[in-house]
Amino acid sequence: METLTVLIVAVALAMDCFAVSLAAGTVTKERRIFTSAVLGIFFGGFQMIMAIAGWAAGSSIASTIGYIDHWIAFIILVVIGGKMMYEGIKGEEVHERNYLAVSTLFILSIATSIDSFGVGLSFALLSTGIVSAAAIIGIISFISSFAGVMFGSRLAARFGRPVEIAGGIVLVIIGIRILFEHIGP
Numbered sequence: 001m002e003t004l005t006v007l008i009v010a011v012a013l014a015m016d017c018f019a020v021s022l023a024a025g026t027v028t029k030e031r032r033i034f035t036s037a038v039l040g041i042f043f044g045g046f047q048m049i050m051a052i053a054g055w056a057a058g059s060s061i062a063s064t065i066g067y068i069d070h071w072i073a074f075i076i077l078v079v080i081g082g083k084m085m086y087e088g089i090k091g092e093e094v095h096e097r098n099y100l101a102v103s104t105l106f107i108l109s110i111a112t113s114i115d116s117f118g119v120g121l122s123f124a125l126l127s128t129g130i131v132s133a134a135a136i137i138g139i140i141s142f143i144s145s146f147a148g149v150m151f152g153s154r155l156a157a158r159f160g161r162p163v164e165i166a167g168g169i170v171l172v173i174i175g176i177r178i179l180f181e182h183i184g185p
Helices: 003-026 032-065 069-090 102-125 131-159 161-183
Strands: none
Touching: 003 032, 003 102, 003 131, 003 161, 032 102, 032 131, 069 161, 102 131
């Protein structure tokens, strides 16, 4: 597979990372660069690992978990997004959420990288090498995540609670999109 195709796939995979990081940025008031780097490392790392895992697993495991992976991502993103919208609408002072908690990092990293598993699987079926493709996917996801936190933080500083509500809406929409992509025709 040519490099341009892998880059396009990597950018598409990184969109979920960007959107979740954007939402995280809306409630990150301090340590923005550190938060950006940590989310970038986790999201980029998980994207890379899941692509490799999908490639290694081949078609046998995909049929085993393929029927529930989209439900897992949907539930996680809708719950987090719904909570963000509720808190933004409720109007209480929102303290900085701890997106750096290990459990939160793992949950969000898994939710944003499930599609990467499928891409890795398709690379295996197409006999595409995975090392350089996974590295590109990881790097693009890191950059997108880092930029998402920084951009979201600037939006929140300027516009406040409406940006937090919008961030929650984005997470819910991503969850719904993932669900419909997998259960649709």
